[in-house]
Amino acid sequence: MSPLDIDVLQVTTFVVIALIAVAWYLSYAAARLDRLHAKVEGAMSALDAQLVRRAEATLELANSGALDPATALLLADAATDSVERTTEHPLAEDLLDGQHFGGREQVESTLTEVLGLTLTPEVLARLRAQDDELVEDSVERIAASALRVRMARRFHNDAVREVRRVRAKWAVRVFRLAGHAALPERVEFDDDLPPALAR
Amino acid sequence: MRIGMVCPYSFDVPGGVQFHVRDLAEVFLAEGHEVSVLAPADEDADLPPYLVSCGRAVPVRYNGSVARLTFGPVTSSRVTRWLETGGFDVVHLHEPVTPSVSLMALWAAEEPVVATFHTSTVRSRAMHAASPLLRPSLEKIRARIAVSEDAASTVHRHLGGDTYVVPNGVHVDRFATAPLRPDWQGSPERPTLAFLGRVDEPRKGLDVLLRALPAVLDARPGTRLLVAGPGDPDPLLRHADPRAAAATEVLGAVSDDDKQSLLRSVDAYVAPHLGGESFGIVLVEAMAAGAPVVASDLAAFARVLDGGRTGVLHAAGHAGSLADALVRVLADDALRMSLRAAGGERARVFDWRPVSRQVMAVYETVLEGVRADLAESPRGLWGRLVRGAPEGGPT
Numbered sequence: 315m316s317p318l319d320i321d322v323l324q325v326t327t328f329v330v331i332a333l334i335a336v337a338w339y340l341s342y343a344a345a346r347l348d349r350l351h352a353k354v355e356g357a358m359s360a361l362d363a364q365l366v367r368r369a370e371a372t373l374e375l376a377n378s379g380a381l382d383p384a385t386a387l388l389l390a391d392a393a394t395d396s397v398e399r400t401t402e403h404p405l406a407e408d409l410l411d412g413q414h415f416g417g418r419e420q421v422e423s424t425l426t427e428v429l430g431l432t433l434t435p436e437v438l439a440r441l442r443a444q445d446d447e448l449v450e451d452s453v454e455r456i457a458a459s460a461l462r463v464r465m466a467r468r469f470h471n472d473a474v475r476e477v478r479r480v481r482a483k484w485a486v487r488v489f490r491l492a493g494h495a496a497l498p499e500r501v502e503f504d505d506d507l508p509p510a511l512a513r
Numbered sequence: 514m515r516i517g518m519v520c521p522y523s524f525d526v527p528g529g530v531q532f533h534v535r536d537l538a539e540v541f542l543a544e545g546h547e548v549s550v551l552a553p554a555d556e557d558a559d560l561p562p563y564l565v566s567c568g569r570a571v572p573v574r575y576n577g578s579v580a581r582l583t584f585g586p587v588t589s590s591r592v593t594r595w596l597e598t599g600g601f602d603v604v605h606l607h608e609p610v611t612p613s614v615s616l617m618a619l620w621a622a623e624e625p626v627v628a629t630f631h632t633s634t635v636r637s638r639a640m641h642a643a644s645p646l647l648r649p650s651l652e653k654i655r656a657r658i659a660v661s662e663d664a665a666s667t668v669h670r671h672l673g674g675d676t677y678v679v680p681n682g683v684h685v686d687r688f689a690t691a692p693l694r695p696d697w698q699g700s701p702e703r704p705t706l707a708f709l710g711r712v713d714e715p716r717k718g719l720d721v722l723l724r725a726l727p728a729v730l731d732a733r734p735g736t737r738l739l740v741a742g743p744g745d746p747d748p749l750l751r752h753a754d755p756r757a758a759a760a761t762e763v764l765g766a767v768s769d770d771d772k773q774s775l776l777r778s779v780d781a782y783v784a785p786h787l788g789g790e791s792f793g794i795v796l797v798e799a800m801a802a803g804a805p806v807v808a809s810d811l812a813a814f815a816r817v818l819d820g821g822r823t824g825v826l827h828a829a830g831h832a833g834s835l836a837d838a839l840v841r842v843l844a845d846d847a848l849r850m851s852l853r854a855a856g857g858e859r860a861r862v863f864d865w866r867p868v869s870r871q872v873m874a875v876y877e878t879v880l881e882g883v884r885a886d887l888a889e890s891p892r893g894l895w896g897r898l899v900r901g902a903p904e905g906g907p908t
Binding site for chain 1: 649652653655656657673674675676677871874875877878879881882883884885886
């Protein structure tokens, strides 16, 4: 056996080990990225669902007849905008697989603002005094979904930060581990709870 | 809902995180959820039925103080078994970057993970040093909760990213309805002040209070200071002004019931802390019990006291400023009345009922996200390989 043979064998072994290590790392990084993408998508659909719920509950309250017509019209207008944006851009048909918010920020900020301006402590006290179960229920649902919108948006943005961190790694970029998935973006809009509804 | 909660600190030793986990677990159990708490605990100790011990905790020096933590292969296998047999819908970890059982559960968990950060300690070099190791596990956390703005900004500084603030909770009614104890109640001639906390821990600020006391005694000679909390106060009292030492009554460690009665009976609760507080739960307890609060102007305290609207703030570590505040509060009956009213109102924000509702909303929001990504099949690495077009295209 010549020294050359041993060298070849050793080198081959090392190369194979190195390849296995690289392959393991890449598949690990891809799985990690996949998990993160799934998390962002899940967070986005939770946010979407809560926004839809908020808009629907607002519409219900607006149409209940319990409010004065001006307030009702303001609420209905803002909520209809939100509902329309959701149905015009259903996330399931979004080519970007639900990772984009479709420019709804302004509409949702407006709804937040109108809710804050109209549902003042006095108005809420009067609504609750009517002792109408349907009205009570829609106010409760507005409060619950507005709170969850706030949470969902933060959890989404946190997940976005993690995805972007991992996707900035050179191995992920060079080997295109992210595939065709769009780079997710933070969603920023005003989601303050109406002070009277914050508990 | 089946909830698995993990507490990194020994459950048979009192502490803020332990109390938080205990109360939250009990509130959810009372609402009909199934809750199991995994924590280090001495198995001989008197443990609640929902607690699963992952072994005995060992005192270890970590992050500048001695903590009772648990680690090692035995703990690790108990964590795995607890997760496997639990069948939890959600796993809620407390202090997930403390090197104890929460971190191990984070490592092992396949369930959706929610994490609560309690601390605002700045010395978290370990968090930085170990971050490449921890980062992939931390990515499993679907929702991060901080108990205060201060805890949230610590998380932001060390780990980056957003957290949702859900405050610590207090059983407000238990404090508001605690029985009065005549021997702790003050009179116009002999007003009473309460201090609560470890007496031998300098950052709790008993020393500052003792230095402020002579000036208070000048204005109100009969003032009594009631000191409740574990530790040996003798070294402090020996060095204190003799008048201050004579006005001090040491109660030692007190039971929960006595703590509630104490706060309800006194003319003012004093929190002269020097720092290291991320929340100030005892301030909320004092407000719930209707005690006027005089506290140092730490950021966390100022926030709990609504910027000083529901309590009187003094310059932290400054005995003169504390004495002025105490004299003012003891002299002014109307001020004390209004502080009691405002504090009682403020404490409602931190009642476990609204607080636990917010935690439940976090769980529900997280589960909604999980269901959405489970619905999108095929999922996972195999799905990607088979489909060829990872993440792209309508499914």
